[in-house]
Amino acid sequence: MKILLVQVGTQYTRDGKIIDEPIIVEHSLPLGILYLGQVLEQENYEVEYFDHAVADISVDKLSKWIVKNDFNIVGLTVLTATFITAVKIAQKLKSLNKNIIVVFGGPQATICHDKIMEKYKSVDFCVRNDGEYTFLNLIKHIESNKPVSDVRGITYRENGKVKYTENAGLIDDLDKLSFPDRKVLTDKHKYMMSGLISPIITTRGCPYNCKFCTCHIIYKRRVRFRSVRNVVDELIYLESEGFKEIMIVDDCFTLKPKRVEKICELIKKENIDLKWHSLARTNLGGLNMYRQMATAGCTTVLFGFESATQRILDYYNKQITPDLAIKSIKKVRKANIPNISGGFIIGAPTETFKEIVNTIKFGLKLNISILQFQILNITPGTLIYKEFIEKGWINDETDWEGSIPAPDICPTAVPKKILNKLIENATKRLLTNPRRIFRDYYNFIRNEYQSRYIRGLLKSITNRI
Template sequence: MKIFKIALVNPGPGEILSKGRIIANADHIYPPLGICYLSAVLKEENYQVEIIDQAARGFNLYQIVRWIKKKDPDILGFSTLTASGSGISAALTSIEVKKWNPNIKIVFGNRHTNHNDYRILEKYPQVDICVRDEGEYTFLALVKALERNQPLKDIKGITYRESGKFKRNEKRPLIKDLDSIPLPDRKALKMEYTGSFGGLEFAPKGFTSMVSSRGCPYHCTFCYGKRTVGFRTRSVENIVKEILHLESEGYKYLNFVDDNFTVSKKRVIKLCRLMHKHKVDLDWICEGRVNQVSKEMLKEMKRAKCRIIFYGIESANQRILDYYRKGITPAQSIAAVKKTRKAKIPFILGSFIVGAPGETLIEIYNTLKFAQKIDIDFPVYNLLGTMPGTDIWDEMVEKNILDENKYWEEGVHISDIDPGGVPTE
């Protein structure tokens, strides 16, 4: 019986060079947990799976195609994002792979496909199928169907071609019990990662990331997370089980890459106390909202070895915060930072965004001045960008400011298209 082989690629978040090559240009690269979860689910069903992080390895187009040819898979999957440009990287790789083997099935997944499935299939005939939303069990069902040469009409959560037409099957329900998903197959990456953010290196070796929850209950206009998945959490026991496993594997640093780690004070406190009870010896970082942290929570986080907390402060201007629907105030940011200092968490990072539609030079100056004044260790500055799936994208399209056909693959900075704002330069 023929062995059915699957290869999964985290594409380089690349820039296209004059020769058409792709190179990795990410400021910070974390382990691609998405394809690690897929690998774990597939291996439970005894499939042969190979995965590679093209972004971390810095493979160009020639190198990644050579790797794929060597593995010779029946199915080739790509984890694609819009803002990083990895969707374009994956598409260019797909073109070359199909020249080599027209029979290979190429599948795109991750957030780029959620709002661009038709566009991807229309522009790139080399791509056969798009997996939407959570991919673990959708992709497993797809692999089984392709292996058995069965029709795809009953597989929830996919978009594909049939008789020259696009078919978008019904949405697959969210995975309610996150504890039921096997731990991600990090070993299959066959490489080590360092932890850095915005030029700040916090983990020279022994670094990885993990998720303790999925989704976010908030509705920020610049974020597509709320449209992708509803907020669900793993049990604290299941989280600590994975942490202890990571510790036994020699990891020293951990980044919780949840969309919002601090949603529930009760959950965070319970988790930190359980980590302390098990004498977890991993330094870790997380992202949090300034209106969610409390003295007790921060105290327990520090005791459980939280080393860095990254707050989404975003702006010094209430008008801009309200436009983003952040649900916070500058005063809450100041208070959260003060609480964090008192808890003696070593490093505080803050995110700041400029370039909102109609944002003035004075408002931008206020934010930059606020970022220098507030007692954080490291400000991270961003130009506001938008992409399909965000409320700002929809607003710009409705106002005829944004051409969807021009920007859907990579997104765009608002300052590049908004006639009423401050130009990017």
């Protein structure tokens, strides 16, 4: 049984139109297919990996390569943004070899599994939620010709009818999963810093229920934690493999500040010399936690501030306040973590032009290094998506195949053209602010994560002019 695991890239729009310049994501190794592959390899399956998100290769060429190499099963990790591209790959594969088994996994396959199987006959199975052991079990049943109806956590067809098995349950003991072998991808693809920066995940899930997010839908607001020892052992492994920077990609890394402090203490005890970056929430963690992070190698903290208007924050179910943003920044600065990133979302259904301008002004005044504004997208499965269905702005039968910018369908939202102009002007002000330039220049040139971000901003502005 020869298996290929693919991280799907973004080459098609949600309307099925090919993108002139495919989105190349070179900053992050896809941990999902690496975890899947490790479990399969431990059972002696022949597994290969392909990161379509970073490879500059068309759907046609990729599909022909897959068929030429005689893969029996192709597992595609599908995000909302990459869904249509994944469908194109599945359809092309089936046109070339109808016997190839195509399996979808990932967020979109979990949230929209029933609709995928109803509409797209080129997809044979959807694996829902944590996929490692479900996918392994599915392959074993296929290989031995056992009924797949015994496999928990899948959606499939039987005699043309879509069927679902009961949920497999989430993986409680994350420590039993082997460390992903990044070299199977870094030896094949080119990533940021030539493969010297790697993501790591220390938890799965999030207890919050932000209205624009699918995490709490997929994981039912359950959070599972790897042990402190297990996390630090992987950092030791990554350092031995030559990695220099780490991005902690947990949805809620700072949920337990004491756990974060213990991780930092053990990093220092083991003399690990890695720069690392982490997401954080403004309502979690005190000065001591950030000080521990700083002395353990943390150089960037990323916050989702979202809005300067409490009414909008409450609409998003963020459970934070604008004042917490200011207080958190002060704590991080006092702890001597050099870089702070802040993200804002604009374009909520009832958000006024004045409120959006106020949010942008608020963001520009913050003492942070990286500032990002993005337009609210409506993603299938989210609470906002369900709200838009109820209001008649979204048709769930036709609009589930990708995210939609809220202003494109919401009659009460500020038009997207105006929002884009506001973001463009804010970005120009950010990059031409002398105080920011002198304050952050040294950190930018020392930090590949930030310097790539700045180059991206400059490129986006150049393309708009």
